[in-house]
């Protein structure tokens with residue numbers, strides 16, 4: 201059978217289900233092309249001079265790597281001219297980026313974490329890009345970047361598409377348009393993303409968890425209890441032995457869960473309490489929660505469904521617990537106890 205490229209998948213989804221208007225199809229293809237360009241830059245590593253510190257801090261007060269800045273620029277430049285977007289927002293930028301006046305404006309909003317897993321860049325471990333697409337509300341005030349923030353403050357359940365690219369041994373694009381989750385693999389010779397998996401399903405149960413154990417003393421009681429129970433193994437209350445993985449690139453940890461199940465937690469802890477959590481709602485939690493739910497998993501803060509959160513600000517942070525449904529429900533239940 202002929203290979204199904206990303207373009208073909210999107211065209212056929214539109215033809216059979218009417219889910220992807222032409223502008224959204226174009227948007228997703230442009231984001232995919234930007235991810236291809238980021239993948240090429242990453243692939244060059246030291247030879248391309250892309251590793252190391254940028255020498256600046258982002259709005260979150262985090263030191264930026266050269267690749268954080270470069271990936272952000274690639275995504276902005278790729279997306280500003282096409283006429284499909286009203287504005288973009290990024291983890292690396294203080295305020296939304298409006299489409300310059302010389303270009304037409306479209307009806308979508310794009311948010312992204314241009315480079316996820318920054319601490320892994322310089323050690324050659326998998327990193328990624330995460331993105332989310334919203335409809336721009338009618339009559340939204342786009343007169344200034346400050347005014348435009350309001351248009352983005354929509355719950356994750358309003359997303360029309362979300363995805364991530366993982367730059368690992370293979371470069372993959374994992375996508376949902378609200379009709380399940382599909383995976384494309386980058387064919388580097390052809391320069392095309394080829395569909396390699398449809399109908400991704402996260403097993404409901406798991407024996408694998410992902411959490412940064414060094415934060416254990418800062419966790420809240422429900423997460424402490426749950427991790428203690430998992431570590432207790434077969435003779436503990438959960439009656440089975442668990443394995444642990446922590447890559448410290450959310451993209452790579454989530455992709456493992458997409459592939460074979462598991463639970464990922466960056467829960468509330470005392471170190472991050474005043475910030476609201478570690479991970480960012482608009483750039484990390486919402487797109488990943490949409491993908492995980494579309495694959496049959498669940499995503500909560502421990503207290504509420506992530507996709508139900510009404511954002512109060514663009515750079516809002518939240519606790520994140522996601523993955524295999526039975527386990528996410530168990531630890532969410534512990535929070536209710």
Ligand code: AHG
Pocket residue numbers: 262291313315316317318319412448449450451466
């Ligand atoms: P980013 O590189 O975009 O700032 O995101 C890093 C995030 C996430 O990818 C990962 O799960 C987590 O931070 C790792 O945090 P720790 O270093 O605290 O483990």
Ligand code: MN
Pocket residue numbers: 313315316317450484
């Ligand atoms: Mn990130």
Ligand code: MN
Pocket residue numbers: 268291313314315316317318
């Ligand atoms: Mn990032």
